[in-house]
Amino acid sequence: MQRGVRLGRRLAELLEIPPDIVLDLARLTLVGNLQLVLENHRGIVEYSSNRVRLALAQGELTISGSDLVLVSLSADEIVVEGHIGKVEFS
Amino acid sequence: MFILRTWFWLRGQVLVRVEGEHPERLLNLALSRGIYLWDVRWQEGRLYFRVGSRGFFRLRPLVRAKGLRLRILAKGGLPFMLRRLRRRQALLLGGALFLCALYAWANCVWSLEIIGTRNEVQARELQALLVEKGVSRGVLKSRIDLSAIEHEVLARFLDLAWARAYFAGTKFTLEVVPKLLPPAAEEPVDLVARKSGVVLEVQVLAGTALVEKGATVRAGDVLIKGEQGGKPVPARGRVWARVWYEAYAEGPPEQVRVLRTGRTAEVHLIRVFQREFLLFGPKEPPFARYETETSVKTLLDWRNLRVPVEVINKVYLELKEERRHLTAEENAERLASEALAKLKQGLVEGAEIVKVDKRVLSSPEDNLTRVRVRIETVEDIAERGRVFGRRE
Numbered sequence: 001m002q003r004g005v006r007l008g009r010r011l012a013e014l015l016e017i018p019p020d021i022v023l024d025l026a027r028l029t030l031v032g033n034l035q036l037v038l039e040n041h042r043g044i045v046e047y048s049s050n051r052v053r054l055a056l057a058q059g060e061l062t063i064s065g066s067d068l069v070l071v072s073l074s075a076d077e078i079v080v081e082g083h084i085g086k087v088e089f090s
Numbered sequence: 091m092f093i094l095r096t097w098f099w100l101r102g103q104v105l106v107r108v109e110g111e112h113p114e115r116l117l118n119l120a121l122s123r124g125i126y127l128w129d130v131r132w133q134e135g136r137l138y139f140r141v142g143s144r145g146f147f148r149l150r151p152l153v154r155a156k157g158l159r160l161r162i163l164a165k166g167g168l169p170f171m172l173r174r175l176r177r178r179q180a181l182l183l184g185g186a187l188f189l190c191a192l193y194a195w196a197n198c199v200w201s202l203e204i205i206g207t208r209n210e211v212q213a214r215e216l217q218a219l220l221v222e223k224g225v226s227r228g229v230l231k232s233r234i235d236l237s238a239i240e241h242e243v244l245a246r247f248l249d250l251a252w253a254r255a256y257f258a259g260t261k262f263t264l265e266v267v268p269k270l271l272p273p274a275a276e277e278p279v280d281l282v283a284r285k286s287g288v289v290l291e292v293q294v295l296a297g298t299a300l301v302e303k304g305a306t307v308r309a310g311d312v313l314i315k316g317e318q319g320g321k322p323v324p325a326r327g328r329v330w331a332r333v334w335y336e337a338y339a340e341g342p343p344e345q346v347r348v349l350r351t352g353r354t355a356e357v358h359l360i361r362v363f364q365r366e367f368l369l370f371g372p373k374e375p376p377f378a379r380y381e382t383e384t385s386v387k388t389l390l391d392w393r394n395l396r397v398p399v400e401v402i403n404k405v406y407l408e409l410k411e412e413r414r415h416l417t418a419e420e421n422a423e424r425l426a427s428e429a430l431a432k433l434k435q436g437l438v439e440g441a442e443i444v445k446v447d448k449r450v451l452s453s454p455e456d457n458l459t460r461v462r463v464r465i466e467t468v469e470d471i472a473e474r475g476r477v478f479g480r481r482e
Contacts, residue, residue: 044117
């Protein structure tokens with residue numbers, strides 16, 4: 001597994017392909033602390049107004065803050081808005 | 091995202107509230123079934139979100155299976171609006187009436203225009219004809235017979251060569267073109283000398299030349315006689331001659347020029363209808379001698395809409411007089427060019443100056459300089475003389 005990832009990353013660097021495509025990684029876009037767009041997710045683990053846990057291909061993403069709203073929820077993209085305090089991978 | 095939202099608005103959408111244990115489980119279920127949710131919000135232990143009406147019906151069995159309670163709080167989108175509208179017949183009727191009225195009014199004439207006629211009287215007569223033919227404001231366009239109007243105009247106004255009536259939107263336009271009549275036959279006439287001079291060249295187009303190259307003529311002499319082969323004709327032709335003009339100028343050796351000093355004062359005014367109000371700047375121009383530069387800004391100038399409010403920017407520029415002492419030569423040169431300019435103004439079109447002679451007249455004790463300028467030109471001196479009747 002680790003070897004595969006390393007090889008994939010080398011390949012991505014060599015061919016200048018974005019690594020999220022080669023390695024099936026999540027792509028995050030943060031607009032200040034107001035909006036977070038997550039592409040390539042695997043579902044919602046937990047949701048409340050001050051904590052959102054999202055499943056990724058490998059591991060989890062935890063977003064803490066306040067007044068968190070899932071503005072858009074579809075199979076390939078999740079948009080979270082509100083006061084984002086912390087973004088954490090685990 | 092905007093397109094997606096518009097799509098769901100068109101298809102209908104609902105705002106729902108989910109109650110029960112761990113309502114967020116529903117989110118994952120919806121995701122895995124490909125049901126699009128948005129504006130998901132967590133408030134006081136309850137989950138609120140929006141979902142499309144199709145999605146809602148697919149979601150309902152899942153909710154039941156999980157032991158949750160689902161409640162619709164609001165319905166939105168086009169299908170619901172239409173349903174509400176069906177209940178409000180009066181509004182629907184009003185809308186339909188409005189559309190009908192708009193359509194009817196768009197089929198009427200709301201403005202008239204007559205293009206092409208050059209005299210006022212004829213324009214008024216054309217207007218009267220239009221009224222007679224039933225063209226006026228508010229008349230249905232279909233009641234107006236355009237080709238009949240065109241024919242009538244041409245039949246009644248013999249000096250019009252062409253007429254076209256047409257609609258552009260709600261505007262009726264009548265376009266006419268006046269006939270160009272050939273000039274009236276000319277009466278027999280002689281060509282006489284306008285000025286005295288020495289003839290250089292005679293070009294006769296009609297008539298008989300009475301002078302030839304080298305002849306000296308005086309103003310009023312007949313140059314080309316209006317007669318050809320014993321018949322009276324209007325004489326035509328050109329007689330090129332050398333003509334002399336003279337001018338005189340005098341003046342003290344001093345030049346007065348008006349210059350800007352560079353000091354300025356700015357005034358802003360606002361004009362509402364015809365009244366002007368001072369925004370800022372001095373009330374009276376602060377200089378004894380000045381000129382002004384004005385620029386007007388109109389707020390809106392679009393088609394025929396005009397706001398009667400204008401902002402006027404006025405700049406006062408102070409002026410001063412400057413006196414300069416000139417030498418005798420400079421003064422003579424200045425006076426000569428002034429005199430020459432005056433002479434040139436008086437020349438007829440086509441006159442060519444062939445010689446300029448400037449002479450300073452010997453000045454007596456006083457301070458004035460006197461200059462005489464004499465020029466020689468080559469020009470056409472032929473001019474239509476008195477019309478004579480038929481001569482036997």
